[in-house]
Amino acid sequence: MENEMEQVQVGLMLPGSKPFNDNNNINPTYKSHVQTHEGVIQAYVKLIPNREIYVECVCGVIGRFLGLPIPKPLIVKVDHESLDSIEPGRFLLAFGSEDSVYPSLKRRGLDEHLIKKLEDFSKTLDVGVFDEWIANPDRHGGNILFDGSDNFTFIDHGLSIPEDLSFDSPAKANIIVEQLYTIKSEFEKYKANREAQSTISPMYFDIPISLLSEKTYATSYLTSDDVISVINFLRERLAKLNALFERRLDLNQKGLAL
Known part of the structure; x- marks a missing residue:
């Protein structure tokens, strides 16, 4: 990358x-x-x-x-x-x-038309994988912004990486995956899982995690322990990401080739 x-x-x-x-x-x-x-x-x-x-x-x-x-x-x-x-x-x-200028879906709501738009959006599965990695339990219409055409923007990640969650435990929720993917057929879920494991999660290993403290000025407003705990959570959880995402998809059949 x-x-x-x-x-x-x-x-x-x-x-x-x-x-x-x-x-x-x-x-x-x-x-x-x-x-x-x-x-x-x-x-x-x-x-x-x-x-x-x-x-x-x-x-x-x-x-x-x-x-x-x-x-x-x-x-x-x-x-x-x-x-x-x-x-x-x-x-x-x-x-x-x-300010991204786009309004949120809070007032409009996620109707069938918008759910289809979100399903078709090129980065939706990427966001689902990302939310699983950062353990974001708080994805909803109020923090999904829509331009009225085909594009979405995603905000509000402050409740991610919760202090009381072990790096290898599922997040309390993953709304994108649960509402858009777990309802699909086993074939469609395996297809999503294959894309996540072969295309999306491999990009994460190119992230310079060691630079996060410097890039966010973290040590100027947090203790070293707090800074390091967030970095360690992400680094350790990355090794478990594929398994956590597969579990989130609620795949029933085993042994299908990826």
Whole structure:
């Protein structure tokens, strides 16, 4: 793979942000302009714990490295000028996701037409494999964005890589796989499994996992133990990914050639 892993940009949340609630947000979220060294970016800024910021950045950087349609991740400084609730002279860190312009499926819902569009989308199986690797239990209409034609964008990965999950255990859920693939015939499931194992998961071994801390500035806002635990989870889980994905597909027949 010739991609280069992106460096997460750091920016400052500018005054004039608007509260945003499209997804019954657990955490305060704002639609904001963010000043970075490359210019001003419109982004959605979430006030979340530092470990979650790191996980969001890690998943964004890796996903984009793999060619998945995930918006550019940002680390955003928020101060009193940005939000009145921040004490003067202090700031906190937040996670920013570059505005992709597309609306989510939260209000529209996943009807049969959209499910068919999602099935036909070239990266949907890739996202299903990715969600299994990062143990993302939180894929739903609110974090799948749709351009109204044929393209989807995927956001919100902060609940991935949960601290209480062993690297070799299935995630609590994998909505993409469970809703789109486990309902298919055994032949179709084996076909998906073959593509996952022969085409998709081999790309993961080209990911420079050792660069994740540097690319996300992780040690500047987290302890070394927290930083390393996320990296170790991904590295160790990669060796189990094919087996976990096969289990998720709920394949019944054994022995079919891959």
